[in-house]
Amino acid sequence: MTIVIQVLVLIFVALSTILVVGIPVTLASPGQWEKSKNLIYTSIGVWVGLVLVTGILNSFIA
Template sequence: MTIIIQLLVLALIILSTVLVIGIPVTLASPGKWEKSKNLIYTTIGIWVGIIIVTGIINSFIA
């Protein structure tokens, strides 16, 4: 069960890094926001989902 938490946290760190780099680049590029808006919203939704799942699984461990 601990390995699952560690993998979820690793996924959260990787996805957070991608979002921290990707969102400003997308917003700074002319015309990219309209093309990438759905992808960014989907990625943010996945990020929130990972946080919720990690919290729920972590409540069973502690």
């Protein structure tokens, strides 16, 4: 079970890094927001889901 938590945290950190770089670049680029907003909203939803799932699964470990 701890391996699952570690993999979820690794995915969470990788996605967070991508979002921290990708969102400002998208907002600063002219015309990119209209093209990429669905992808960004989906990525944020996955990020929130990872936070919740990791927290719930971690409560069974501690």
